[in-house]
Amino acid sequence: MNIELTVPHEEAHKAGRGGWLRAAVLGANDGLVSISSIMVGVAAAGATASGVATAGVAAISAGALAMAVGEFVSVSSQADIEEADRQLEIKHLNDQPEAELEELTQYLQARGLTRHTAERAAIEMTAHDALEAHLREELGRHEHNDAKPLQAAMASAASFILGGVVPFLALSTPENIRVKMMFLVTFIGLGAAGTFSGVASGMNPVKPTIRVILGGLLAMAATYGVGALFHTQVA
Ligand SMILES: [Zn+2]
Known part of the structure; x- marks a missing residue:
């Protein structure tokens, strides 16, 4: 049973978005950095535009699937842990309701209620929904931050693809500036992803965005160097 809050509640909290937002931003950054790195590396090794596109x-495909599987596995084990906790709590509530009531009372006292108020509150919360009260007070659990494996897997695969298509925008540019343009569109893409994640999570995006841009360009430069080295070795 949900009771609508009747007090004014203006702040828009962002914590509930944590799961998919984290997965989506990671996916977009991974897509941008890994695909543009691969494409500049292949280009530096002397591949034609169609060779670069094929590699991209x-x-x-490989990256999006790997992201989806990886995210699904990791969030699933998080969900398994949450479910195990839940089952354990159900068992405790069945086996030792008195001890659980006392436990809840003490959690509420720790939050600043007097013993007397905590006892009354614990009794009322237990009557209302004992399991929910215990999950919330003991484990900090709330329905809107439960782990959702499929949602996280799809968000990271979709955002990986979205990030990964960005370097393709530079593919049709003349060969002599193609690699430079790939660096440029990746730079812009990383900046956009960083700004979006900052705005969506309500945090200042400047520092994390600079970090991800520097890291991304470094990865591209390294792969470019490897490709160029390979080119001179085999050519
Ligand atoms: Zn408990």
Whole structure:
């Protein structure tokens, strides 16, 4: 049973978005950095535009699937842990209701209620929904921050693809500036992803965005160097 709050509640809290937002931003950054790195590396090794495109498409497919599987596995084990906690709490509430009532009372006292008020509150919360009260007070659990494996997997795969197509925007530019343009569109893409994540999570995006841009360009430069080295070795 949900009771609508009747007090004014203006602040828009962002914590409930944590799961998919984290997965989506990670996915977009990964897509941008890994696909553009692969494409500049292949270009530096002397591949034609269609060779670069082929490498990019293969890498996007592989990367998006790997992201989805990885995210699904990791969030699933988080969900398994949450479910195990829940089952344990159900068992405790069945086996030792008195001890659980006392436990809840003490959690409420720790939050600043007097013993007397905490006892009354614990009794009323237990009557209302004992399991929910225990999960919330003991484990800090709330329905809107439960782990959702499928949602996280789809968010990270979709955002990986979204990030990964960005370097393709530079593909049709003349060969002599193609690599520079890939660096440029990746730079812009990373800046956009960082700004979006900052705005959506309500935090100042400047520092994390600079970090991800520097890291991304470094990865591209390194792959470019490897590709160029390979080119001179085999050519
Ligand atoms: Zn408990």
